[in-house]
Amino acid sequence: MQISQYRCVACGNCIPVCPMGAIYIDPAVGRAQVNQDECVECFTCFRGMSKEHLFPPMVRAIRRVAKAFRFRFDPEPDICPTDAILPTELQWPRIVRRAFSDPQVPHESTGIHGRGTAEVKTNDVTGRVKEGEAGFVIEFGRPGVGARFRDIQKMTERLAAAGAEFEKNNPVTSLMTDPAKGLIREDILDEKVLSAIVEIKVGLEQVPAILQIVRSVSREIDTVVAVGVSTRCDAGGEDPLARLLEAEGYPAYRGKTNLGLGRATQQAVL
Amino acid sequence: MTNTLHRWSEHYAFERGSGAAPVENDYIVFAMATRNLNDDDLVEKYRTFARLALRHNPVNIGDATKGGALRPQPRLNPLAHWRREHRPDPERVINEIDGPTTMSAVFSTFEAMEAFVRDLRDADLGVSINISAPMDAARRCCQEAGIKRHSVEYSLGFQGRVERLPDRVVLEIGTMCGHGMIAHNLVKKLLDWVKEGRRTPKEATQYLARFCSCGVFNPARAEQIFDKARTGTP
Numbered sequence: 380m381q382i383s384q385y386r387c388v389a390c391g392n393c394i395p396v397c398p399m400g401a402i403y404i405d406p407a408v409g410r411a412q413v414n415q416d417e418c419v420e421c422f423t424c425f426r427g428m429s430k431e432h433l434f435p436p437m438v439r440a441i442r443r444v445a446k447a448f449r450f451r452f453d454p455e456p457d458i459c460p461t462d463a464i465l466p467t468e469l470q471w472p473r474i475v476r477r478a479f480s481d482p483q484v485p486h487e488s489t490g491i492h493g494r495g496t497a498e499v500k501t502n503d504v505t506g507r508v509k510e511g512e513a514g515f516v517i518e519f520g521r522p523g524v525g526a527r528f529r530d531i532q533k534m535t536e537r538l539a540a541a542g543a544e545f546e547k548n549n550p551v552t553s554l555m556t557d558p559a560k561g562l563i564r565e566d567i568l569d570e571k572v573l574s575a576i577v578e579i580k581v582g583l584e585q586v587p588a589i590l591q592i593v594r595s596v597s598r599e600i601d602t603v604v605a606v607g608v609s610t611r612c613d614a615g616g617e618d619p620l621a622r623l624l625e626a627e628g629y630p631a632y633r634g635k636t637n638l639g640l641g642r643a644t645q646q647a648v649l
Numbered sequence: 650m651t652n653t654l655h656r657w658s659e660h661y662a663f664e665r666g667s668g669a670a671p672v673e674n675d676y677i678v679f680a681m682a683t684r685n686l687n688d689d690d691l692v693e694k695y696r697t698f699a700r701l702a703l704r705h706n707p708v709n710i711g712d713a714t715k716g717g718a719l720r721p722q723p724r725l726n727p728l729a730h731w732r733r734e735h736r737p738d739p740e741r742v743i744n745e746i747d748g749p750t751t752m753s754a755v756f757s758t759f760e761a762m763e764a765f766v767r768d769l770r771d772a773d774l775g776v777s778i779n780i781s782a783p784m785d786a787a788r789r790c791c792q793e794a795g796i797k798r799h800s801v802e803y804s805l806g807f808q809g810r811v812e813r814l815p816d817r818v819v820l821e822i823g824t825m826c827g828h829g830m831i832a833h834n835l836v837k838k839l840l841d842w843v844k845e846g847r848r849t850p851k852e853a854t855q856y857l858a859r860f861c862s863c864g865v866f867n868p869a870r871a872e873q874i875f876d877k878a879r880t881g882t883p
Contacts, residue, residue: 395834396860423830427860429722431729453847454730456838457721457856482652482828483714483862497681499800501777504683508800516802521655522824523833524813573829590805597809604809605655609802616797621784629805632660633672635653636787639799640770641777644687 380418380425382411386463388438392456393424393464398573399525411463419525419573420469421480429455430462472567479550479572496548496578499609503641509611513586513620514578515543516607517593519600521574528554529568530600531575535561537592538579546578583610583619590627607634652713652827653677653753653781653865654804657820661806675825675870676762677781678702679753680774687775688749694774695752699743701768702754705761710739711864713751718742719858719868735855742864757869763790770794781865818878822871826861835860843879850875 382393382402387410394402394411401417402424404410438460445452454460469477477484498516499508508514517534520526531551539545539561545552556562581589586608597604612618621631659669680698682688695712702710711717718737725733746752756762762780769778780787784803791798807814814820815833822836839853848856854871 395838396832397834398829398832400832400834421830423832423860426862427721427830429725429729429859431725431727433727455733455856456835456842457859458725458729482830497683497777499802500679500681500779501683502800503777504686514802516654518655521827521829522657522807522814522820523829524810594808600809602810603807603814605807606805607654607802608805609800611800612798614797616791616799618798618801620801620803624803624805629803630660631803631805632669632783633654633656633658634781634784634787634801634803636780636782636784636791636798637800637802638766638770638778638780638791638796640773640775640796641683641687642775643683644775645685645689 380413380420380422381465381467382413383463383465384408384410386435386461387411388435388442388461390442390454390460392454393428393459396424396428396457398423398523417571419480419571420473420477421573422466422477425464425466426483428457428459428464431458431460432462433460435461472570475554475567475570476572479575496546498578499637500635501641502611502637503639504643508580508609510613511583512580512610513583514580514609515589516609517577518605519575520572520602521605524603525571525573526575526602527569527571528563528575530602531577532561532563532568533600534593534596535563535577537596538577538589541588541592543579543581543589546580549576549578551575551577583623586623587627590629652863653679654802655806655824655827657824659817662817663811672783673759674757674873675782675867676756676759676786677753677865678756678762678765678769679751679779679781680776681751681779682749682776684749691749692746694776695746695750696743697772697774698752698769699739699746699754701772702765703739704768705756705765707754707761708757708867708869709737709755709858709864710742711753712742712746713753713863715742715745716862717858717864717866719855721859751863753863753865755865755867757867759786759790763793766790766796767794770796818874822857822874825866825871827865828862830860830862831857831866840875840878843875850879
């Protein structure tokens, strides 16, 4: 993302809007700038802000007068008055930033939509996670911290060493050069993203061991990690997971419940 | 995509006590199809989902590819600073559904969610339906609607460099946009504005809702949190 130096009037409205805190006013030029290394191309500033299309020199003149008298205008905080935020055409490897950060675009770089798969949200139709199995969704960088693939690889290497199998239709898996070792392509390791999700499936008996690995690696990396664990309920609608997680010291307060109302309504096209 | 899973509440505090109050104003129901298995006539299925939701006064509805009932406005004139349209537009959400997406409806009461789930059960849309909420509430909803839970996914909260996260009020509001499109710094700014009397909790909430790109943000809950924070109530 970039900010037009002609259009920007340094109103500062876009500064708090950036989830990564990557926008700032450069006092030397009196315009907003984007720290390109920290920008994750999430498009929040470009898409989320409402816009006016005012004439920049006029706005600057008004702001100069107001500043001279120390008047404080109280504008709407989510508006860019001059439509100054401009997307840039992204090239590899930077393009992976947007693929993992902007939820409204498909993964151009990976060919997979979304940051992860449908997990158990469509389990009633796909049968991906079965009774006695646990699906792990390990997310890096959210909320509001961001993550680099170099840190994510530390986790995937440890999980691979423990025998975990990565979900094939997951965007992070698609960027691995060696899933058996959990290795991610070298040329994207320093790219920063708003969030990335690693998905694995294991037997329920392996849940404590995987949680231990996640807890241990989380202490070694420079971001936050959010974990979701799923399973298929039995015929009575019960699941053994909540008790298992609480025994490991984790809260099992909130989550998603698949109601089982989905079904295949057409013949599978493979 | 885990955009509703990790909504923060005191239950996920890093040093947990036993006194966290239950979350009783935040229930999400969403619909999701699977390609080539049940995505036939999908636009009509999703429109039915949304229209059924509107019968039960949701506080937001959304299409993950287009946004919620309040969206950014790309062409404003300067009068917007004094007279701006802030009314949610659920009909626009319904009219703009055009293909594969995830549809969601957010409710601020258990009763509304349960009534909607009963309607969905009867409508038999064939797409997957999930509740994202406190697990006990979802379980009770299923029992009362005569539904057996198929699968569950638990949020275990945040770990790692948690010192890089903001305080609990900001987390509670910010994580209601699970895609992370609502910046913590914007929530902090608006909290200050509300405390200074420059904006009301409702106005602050309306600004934030426009940034949520899939419509799962809960404006009713956010407004209550802003209102409590305004006076410094813990």
